[in-house]
Structures are given as C-alpha cells and as structure tokens.
Amino acid sequence: MSRDTDNEFPPELRALEAELASLVPRDDGLDPARLMFLAGRASVGKPRATVLVWPAAFGGMTVVATALAVLLLLRTAQEVIERVVRVPVAVSVDAAPSHEQPAPVTAEHEPVIERAVAKSSSAVSASERVLASLPWGQGKQGDRGERWKTSYPDLRDRILERGLDSWPVPVSDGGPARPPLSQRELLDQMIQEIRQPTAS
Amino acid sequence: MSGIGPETLKHLLDDHGGPLVLYARQWSASPEDVVQEALVNLIQQEPPPENVVGWLYRAVRNRAISSSRRLGRRSRHEAAASHRGEPWFQPTDGQRLDAATATEALGRLPIQEREVVVARLWGGLSFNEVAELTGTSPSTAARRYQSGLVNLRERLAVECPETPTTSSRPS
Numbered sequence: 001m002s003r004d005t006d007n008e009f010p011p012e013l014r015a016l017e018a019e020l021a022s023l024v025p026r027d028d029g030l031d032p033a034r035l036m037f038l039a040g041r042a043s044v045g046k047p048r049a050t051v052l053v054w055p056a057a058f059g060g061m062t063v064v065a066t067a068l069a070v071l072l073l074l075r076t077a078q079e080v081i082e083r084v085v086r087v088p089v090a091v092s093v094d095a096a097p098s099h100e101q102p103a104p105v106t107a108e109h110e111p112v113i114e115r116a117v118a119k120s121s122s123a124v125s126a127s128e129r130v131l132a133s134l135p136w137g138q139g140k141q142g143d144r145g146e147r148w149k150t151s152y153p154d155l156r157d158r159i160l161e162r163g164l165d166s167w168p169v170p171v172s173d174g175g176p177a178r179p180p181l182s183q184r185e186l187l188d189q190m191i192q193e194i195r196q197p198t199a200s
Numbered sequence: 201m202s203g204i205g206p207e208t209l210k211h212l213l214d215d216h217g218g219p220l221v222l223y224a225r226q227w228s229a230s231p232e233d234v235v236q237e238a239l240v241n242l243i244q245q246e247p248p249p250e251n252v253v254g255w256l257y258r259a260v261r262n263r264a265i266s267s268s269r270r271l272g273r274r275s276r277h278e279a280a281a282s283h284r285g286e287p288w289f290q291p292t293d294g295q296r297l298d299a300a301t302a303t304e305a306l307g308r309l310p311i312q313e314r315e316v317v318v319a320r321l322w323g324g325l326s327f328n329e330v331a332e333l334t335g336t337s338p339s340t341a342a343r344r345y346q347s348g349l350v351n352l353r354e355r356l357a358v359e360c361p362e363t364p365t366t367s368s369r370p371s
Binding site: 009016029032042 | 206209210217218219231232235239241288289317321346349352356
C-alpha cells in the first residue's frame with residue numbers, strides 16, 4: 001500500500017504542513033563559488049578507468065617479473081648423474097684400438113674372437129706385448145680371463161672409476177725385480193715388431 | 201565528461217541547497233561542509249545517478265551520520281540541536297510561524313520523525329523515496345511523518361482552521 005499522498009492526512013495537519021512549508025531553510029553557509037571551484041577540480045582530477053589500465057598492467061608485470069627472478073635465484077641446480085653404460089658388442093681385433101669395454105666372452109662370441117686373433121696375430125701382439133711388458137703382466141698371457149682384466153681399456157676404466165689406488169700391484173715371482181721399460185724402449189719394441197712381424 | 205555540468209550543479213544548489221543543509225543539520229554540526237562534499241562527490245559519479253536528488257539526500261545522510269559518529273557527539277548533538285541559537289530557517293516577515301519557534305519545535309522531535317518531516321516537507325521527496333532513504337517501508341515513513349506533524353502541532357500550538365483549505369479527503 002502506497003501512502004504517497006497527502007489526502008489521507010487530517011485537514012488540520014495539511015494546514016500545518018502548508019505553514020511549515022512556507023519556511024525557507026537557511027543556506028547562507030554554502031559558498032557557491034567555492035563549491036564550483038571544488039567541483040571543477042574534482043572533475044579534472046577524477047580517476048578514470050582507462051588511465052589506470054597501464055599503471056595496473058605495469059605493476060602486474062613487475063610483480064610477475066620479480067617473482068620469476070626470485071624463483072630463478074632460488075632454483076636448485078639439477079644434479080647431473082653420470083654413469084657408464086656397458087653395451088655388449090662383438091668387436092673385431094682387426095679394428096683400431098677401441099676405447100669401449102670389450103664384449104664379454106661368451107660361447108657365441110668366442111669363435112669370432114679366436115679367429116680374429118689367429119688372423120691378425122701381429123696387430124694383437126703389438127698391444128698385448130705392451131701390456132705383457134708390464135711387470136705384473138708377466139705370466140698372465142696364458143689365462144684369457146686375466147688377460148682381459150689387464151687389457152688397456154680395462155685398466156683405463158678401472159683407474160677412471162676407482163682411482164690410482166686400483167692400479168694392480170705387480171706380482172712378484174720371487175726373482176730380482178726388473179725395472180719397468182721406459183716409453184722409448186716400448187716404442188722401439190713396437191716398431192721392431194711391426195718391421196719384423198714374423199720375427200716374434 | 202561527467203553528466204553533471206556546472207549548470208546542473210547550480211540548479212541543484214539553488215533548489216536543494218537549503219533543504220539539504222537543513223537535512224544534514226539533523227546530525228552534523230557542520231552541515232554546509234557535508235552538503236558541499238556530497239555535491240563534489242556527485243560530480244565524480246560516472247555515470248551520474250538516475251535520481252540525482254535522492255542520491256544527494258542519501259549521500260548527505262551518510263556523510264552527516266559518519267561525521268557525527270566520528271566526532272562521537274551524535275546523540276549529544278541531536279539532544280542539543282534545538283537548543284542552539286542559530287535558527288534553521290530564514291527570518292520570516294508577516295507569517296504566523298516564527299523561524300526560531302519552528303526551529304525549536306522541530307529540534308525537539310525524535311530523530312526518526314524529524315528526518316522524515318524534513319525530507320518530505322522541505323526536500324520534496326515522496327514517501328517511497330523517504331522510505332528508501334531511511335531504510336523503512338513507505339507506510340512506516342508516512343506514519344512517522346504524520347506523527348511528526350502531530351507533535352509539531354502540539355508544540356507550535358497552531359490554530360487549525362475549522363474547514364480544510366485544500367481538497368477534501370477521498371471517501
């Protein structure tokens with residue numbers, strides 16, 4: 001129910017209403033000039049949404065860039081795990097000296113290796129004689145398993161993995177200790193074997 | 201650009217400046233500052249409110265109550281409002297109601313009735329607008345208005361005419 005009408009009021013109240021309405025409220029405290037000045041200044045300086053877009057975008061991007069920089073500085077370094085993967089491959093002794101681990105000798109690979117050794121005895125003898133010249137390699141030529149263990153790749157891998165402490169201790173046969181051959185002597189010996197492949 | 205231009209602001213000030221000051225006087229000791237801030241705030245509204253006058257009264261009311269609470273003297277000011285020597289109305293010549301007497305009688309009304317009487321009688325707001333302004337129903341606003349008039353009549357001791365001077369009540 002809407003009572004937005006004066007018709008429901010008693011007439012004496014309507015008369016009083018008219019009497020009161022004749023009074024004019026004071027507004028002498030309002031300064032129109034100052035109000036216009038303040039209104040003009042407010043209309044000029046009021047913030048607009050379009051003006052705030054770029055500062056807001058700048059602030060947001062700055063926060064994102066700072067967060068990414070902090071994350072970059074606090075990021076833990078990825079640990080690099082190196083490991084040696086041994087791939088069993090059948091290698092020929094004729095090939096150039098390989099740095100890979102020799103294939104394990106199995107029943108399947110054994111004939112191939114044996115034939116390769118028979119065909120190129122001169123090439124094999126050059127490297128094996130170097131190893132055989134080592135003091136601890138003496139007396140091990142007949143054992144094929146021990147021969148692989150003391151081969152150059154095997155020694156290299158062992159030293160790289162375990163350090164110099166893994167260098168095999170020379171086997172003493174009770175005789176007088178023979179000084180190791182120098183590089184020059186080993187080189188001369190290899191050259192001599194190459195020039196006279198059948199001499200040995 | 202704002203929809204409230206200087207001309208509109210001048211018209212608002214001429215037509216509603218006094219009633220707005222009187223309305224703000226019900227709570228605030230510095231009603232002119234409250235009205236001035238509300239008008240400046242109106243300039244910053246984009247888009248401008250549909251009911252500018254209603255918006256102004258609401259803004260004045262909120263600011264006046266806030267300033268009164270901030271100063272911690274709302275009830276004290278309301279109680280002593282009628283005892284201030286400054287009249288709320290311009291001096292009248294040859295009228296039955298004296299400005300000082302009307303100020304005294306109006307200041308002694310309860311704040312709920314006085315607010316409705318001022319907004320309705322001098323502000324020209326409808327009861328729906330008054331109800332929306334005060335957070336009540338239109339019926340409550342009308343009841344408070346009538347009660348305020350009755351109290352004013354008793355305090356002013358206005359002699360009412362024997363016959364109504366305006367249109368008769370509907371049957």
